[in-house]
Amino acid sequence: MSSDVRFTDFKSDKQPTWCPGCGDFGTMNGMMKALANTGNDPDNTFVVAGIGCSGKIGTYMHSYAMHGVHGRALPVGAGVKMANPDLEVMVAGGDGDGYSIGAGHFVHAVRRNVDMTYVVMDNRIYGLTKGQASPTSREDFETSTTPEGPKQPPVNPMALALAAGATFIAQSFSSDAMRHAEIVQEAIEHDGFGFVNVFSPCVTFNDVDTYDYFRDNLVDLAEDDDYDRHDYDAAKDRILDASKEYQGVIYQNENSVPYEEQHGLTENMAEIPDGAPEDATDLVREFY
Amino acid sequence: MPADFNWAIGGEAGDGIDSTGKIFAQALSRAGRHVFTSKDFASRIRGGYTAYKVRTSVDQVQSVVDRLDVLIALTPRTIDENLDELHEGSVIVYDGERTTMQGVEIPEGMVGLDVPLQSIAEEKGGAIMRNVVALGAACAVADFPIEHLDSSLEKRFGGKGQAIVDNNRKAARAGRDYVNENYDHEFDYNLETTDNDYVLLNGDEAIGMGAIAAGCRFYAGYPITPATDVMEYLTGRIEQYGGHVVQAEDELAAINLALGGARAGARAMTATSGPGIDLMTETFGLIATSETPLVIVDVMRSGPSTGMPTKQEQGDLNQMVYGGHGEIPRFTLAPTTVAECFHKTVEAFNLAEKYQTPVYLAADLAMAVTEQTFAPEEFDMDAVEIDRGKVVDDDTIGEWQNEKGQFKPHALTDDGVSPRSFPGTGGGAHMSTGLEHDELGRRTEDTDMRVEQVDKRNRKVETAKEREPWAYREFGDKDSGNLVISWGSNEGAMVEAIEFLEEDGVDVHFISVPYIFPRPDLTEVINDADDVIVVECNNTGQFADILEHDALTRVKRVNKYNGVRFKADELAEDIKETLSQEITA
Numbered sequence: 119m120s121s122d123v124r125f126t127d128f129k130s131d132k133q134p135t136w137c138p139g140c141g142d143f144g145t146m147n148g149m150m151k152a153l154a155n156t157g158n159d160p161d162n163t164f165v166v167a168g169i170g171c172s173g174k175i176g177t178y179m180h181s182y183a184m185h186g187v188h189g190r191a192l193p194v195g196a197g198v199k200m201a202n203p204d205l206e207v208m209v210a211g212g213d214g215d216g217y218s219i220g221a222g223h224f225v226h227a228v229r230r231n232v233d234m235t236y237v238v239m240d241n242r243i244y245g246l247t248k249g250q251a252s253p254t255s256r257e258d259f260e261t262s263t264t265p266e267g268p269k270q271p272p273v274n275p276m277a278l279a280l281a282a283g284a285t286f287i288a289q290s291f292s293s294d295a296m297r298h299a300e301i302v303q304e305a306i307e308h309d310g311f312g313f314v315n316v317f318s319p320c321v322t323f324n325d326v327d328t329y330d331y332f333r334d335n336l337v338d339l340a341e342d343d344d345y346d347r348h349d350y351d352a353a354k355d356r357i358l359d360a361s362k363e364y365q366g367v368i369y370q371n372e373n374s375v376p377y378e379e380q381h382g383l384t385e386n387m388a389e390i391p392d393g394a395p396e397d398a399t400d401l402v403r404e405f406y
Numbered sequence: 407m408p409a410d411f412n413w414a415i416g417g418e419a420g421d422g423i424d425s426t427g428k429i430f431a432q433a434l435s436r437a438g439r440h441v442f443t444s445k446d447f448a449s450r451i452r453g454g455y456t457a458y459k460v461r462t463s464v465d466q467v468q469s470v471v472d473r474l475d476v477l478i479a480l481t482p483r484t485i486d487e488n489l490d491e492l493h494e495g496s497v498i499v500y501d502g503e504r505t506t507m508q509g510v511e512i513p514e515g516m517v518g519l520d521v522p523l524q525s526i527a528e529e530k531g532g533a534i535m536r537n538v539v540a541l542g543a544a545c546a547v548a549d550f551p552i553e554h555l556d557s558s559l560e561k562r563f564g565g566k567g568q569a570i571v572d573n574n575r576k577a578a579r580a581g582r583d584y585v586n587e588n589y590d591h592e593f594d595y596n597l598e599t600t601d602n603d604y605v606l607l608n609g610d611e612a613i614g615m616g617a618i619a620a621g622c623r624f625y626a627g628y629p630i631t632p633a634t635d636v637m638e639y640l641t642g643r644i645e646q647y648g649g650h651v652v653q654a655e656d657e658l659a660a661i662n663l664a665l666g667g668a669r670a671g672a673r674a675m676t677a678t679s680g681p682g683i684d685l686m687t688e689t690f691g692l693i694a695t696s697e698t699p700l701v702i703v704d705v706m707r708s709g710p711s712t713g714m715p716t717k718q719e720q721g722d723l724n725q726m727v728y729g730g731h732g733e734i735p736r737f738t739l740a741p742t743t744v745a746e747c748f749h750k751t752v753e754a755f756n757l758a759e760k761y762q763t764p765v766y767l768a769a770d771l772a773m774a775v776t777e778q779t780f781a782p783e784e785f786d787m788d789a790v791e792i793d794r795g796k797v798v799d800d801d802t803i804g805e806w807q808n809e810k811g812q813f814k815p816h817a818l819t820d821d822g823v824s825p826r827s828f829p830g831t832g833g834g835a836h837m838s839t840g841l842e843h844d845e846l847g848r849r850t851e852d853t854d855m856r857v858e859q860v861d862k863r864n865r866k867v868e869t870a871k872e873r874e875p876w877a878y879r880e881f882g883d884k885d886s887g888n889l890v891i892s893w894g895s896n897e898g899a900m901v902e903a904i905e906f907l908e909e910d911g912v913d914v915h916f917i918s919v920p921y922i923f924p925r926p927d928l929t930e931v932i933n934d935a936d937d938v939i940v941v942e943c944n945n946t947g948q949f950a951d952i953l954e955h956d957a958l959t960r961v962k963r964v965n966k967y968n969g970v971r972f973k974a975d976e977l978a979e980d981i982k983e984t985l986s987q988e989i990t991a
Binding site: 176 | 663
């Protein structure tokens with residue numbers, strides 16, 4: 119790691135094909151800033167993304183990266199980190215990728231508590247398939263596949279995370295650039311699975327969860343001096359409060375022990391001998 | 407045929423059948439005898455019929471036969487289930503005092519030894535030892551020195567304290583004495599011992615051992631019969647070599663975790679069975695397109711769907727050769743014996759990394775759960791070589807960067823193999839993707855680049871065909887004109903079937919193929935033969951179809967798909983019958 123890394127070092131020379139005004143620009147910039155601020159460099163950083171608009175992020179960033187299949191970015195990220203704990207691992211996904219097809223992996227990634235950061239670009243719609251309901255779409259949100267709305271409650275990702283035993287839960291807004299970068303940075307610095315749900319508006323297909331909507335409804339927990347992020351019950355109240363949208367670190371478990379530490383993973387597993395390990399003959403002896 | 411001895415213990419699942427059988431098999435192995443075991447089990451935890459069979463000889467045994475000399479029957483059903491294999495003079499040991507065994511009738515011509523297993527066990531310290539009393543009785547019948555049981559009893563019960571071990575030893579002796587004192591029947595068995603040292607292990611264990619030897623450090627899997635033993639073997643052992651096992655939430659996660667580990671530079675593996683392979687196929691294409699090395703073990707069982715989870719079949723070959731959308735360069739190896747499970751696993755890791763492709767290891771239930779004896783030299787760790795392929799480091803990376811200093815993980819090379827940079831290597835940062843990409847790994851829909859990348863990836867298979875020895879194993883009479891071909895675990899049964907056939911005056915040339923894709927070119931040998939039979943444990947003859955396609959000719963088939971592996975004597979009969987038939991339809 120080097121101290122003179124700038125956030126632009128994480129930028130690739132590919133021009134994003136996101137729609138002009140897409141929230142994902144801000145989300146990605148914040149991720150790059152947070153990575154640079156925490157002293158990482160592209161050669162020691164591994165970014166994993168799934169499918170959808172969010173999945174394109176690996177192309178626009180410069181680092182070691184994997185663009186996986188739909189919904190399965192989290193296990194890839196966990197595998198990378200377990201095999202080489204020296205790497206800074208960041209997983210990026212969307213609400214469809216992470217809370218629909220990947221919901222099972224989400225719950226188990228939370229439980230596993232691998233020391234990595236999971237950033238979800240939540241625009242409450244399927245953008246790349248041109249505007250169908252997503253798991254976080256409102257109950258009455260009319261789309262091509264839900265003309266009268268999905269008629270089912272949206273997934274509450276933070277509640278899902280809290281119930282699964284998350285050690286770090288945060289939410290941010292892509293257009294509040296400084297705060298968003300700060301929050302992602304806190305997630306990186308957290309010892310364990312740092313989860314950040316980012317409001318990342320889709321200007322093309324979602325005319326409800328807009329920049330204006332979030333600006334008008336966002337409550338920043340940092341401005342509430344009485345709020346204690348280590349207080350589980352307080353976090354639960356905020357997470358279950360459907361009347362507001364919160365920004366900031368909602369919950370952090372002070373006693374978080376990351377997976378790698380629990381399992382004694384410290385080595386870079388890429389380093390192996392030229393032949394069988396020296397004492398491998400012991401393996402045969404066992405079968406006498 | 408070697409003078410061999412076939413023994414079984416059968417009862418209900420939960421009766422300790424498996425461990426009792428293993429104790430006996432181990433004792434025989436330590437007495438310098440060859441052993442081949444087979445298991446008959448149902449998909450339930452308690453109840454239901456289960457059996458453990460042991461075939462033993464001073465010569466190598468590689469198969470099961472349709473014969474049972476001594477049967478320990480803990481339930482009446484055990485006798486019914488094995489009626490076909492029992493013969494005139496077979497000995498059945500049972501406990502007539504047990505309620506469930508009262509009134510049991512020993513089939514005509516067979517010898518029933520009524521031994522109060524439970525009473526004797528209780529006398530020696532506990533009813534739980536009744537199986538060990540039965541082992542003692544079996545030793546008396548087979549004239550096998552009971553001292554050989556001692557060390558395997560120690561191995562099995564040592565952890566529970568010396569008193570338990572001693573009680574078991576006494577129980578075994580009491581069983582032996584009871585038979586000697588109460589039955590003066592002269593049994594025609596003599597399990598002579600030798601000074602040879604053998605190891606006894608099954609295919610799943612050999613795969614796990616091969617993985618560690620080959621430098622595998624990262625394993626992710628999800629429990630599924632009959633592949634779970636691979637994960638259980640690695641758990642607790644791989645850590646001693648700096649590795650880690652993760653039990654994933656499902657097979658989709660398992661293969662993606664393994665992919666992540668592999669992408670980080672570790673030698674990584676996952677193992678599953680048919681239904682799990684279906685789920686993993688989603689990621690299989692990504693592995694191939696991103697050119698990530700990964701070993702995927704499919705321990706096949708009866709399918710499709712959940713089929714018969716505890717029964718044998720080789721039905722996934724098409725999946726491993728053709729599975730996945732689009733066209734996917736891959737390798738598919740099929741170990742032919744338990745020892746080959748070790749060697750092919752090592753080879754699979756080298757192929758995966760040298761050619762940066764996914765490699766399927768096609769094992770099957772019969773081989774995975776079957777213990778077999780081998781000389782320990784068969785698992786020569788000094789002979790294990792690790793070839794990591796084209797890995798660049800800080801010094802060599804410059805050759806593979808463009809003028810802007812960008813690394814080319816998918817460089818278009820003559821042999822189709824590109825450089826790899828492990829994360830952490832300076833100047834090697836790049837994205838790996840399942841999208842079609844250019845040399846830098848960036849998404850492209852450029853028509854020329856698409857063609858170049860497809861050609862490049864497929865060129866790896868052509869390169870491997872030239873560079874690797876896609877050898878097959880040959881047995882029997884090369885000039886006989888009767889060619890038999892099989893793949894995977896059928897080798898042992900077929901090798902012994904050759905001897906049965908010879909006794910009947912039929913000579914065959916047998917080729918056992920451990921490589922399914924790519925595979926050795928058998929066109930000439932097939933076309934030169936008068937008669938060609940392909941033997942496999944499936945209904946349609948998946949490998950036969952492939953060979954017909956390769957050689958542009960028709961072949962005969964012997965297929966077995968009732969859930970039971972081939973037995974050597976039965977296979978010989980099938981071959982004889984099939985040789986005389988014409989190809990129809």
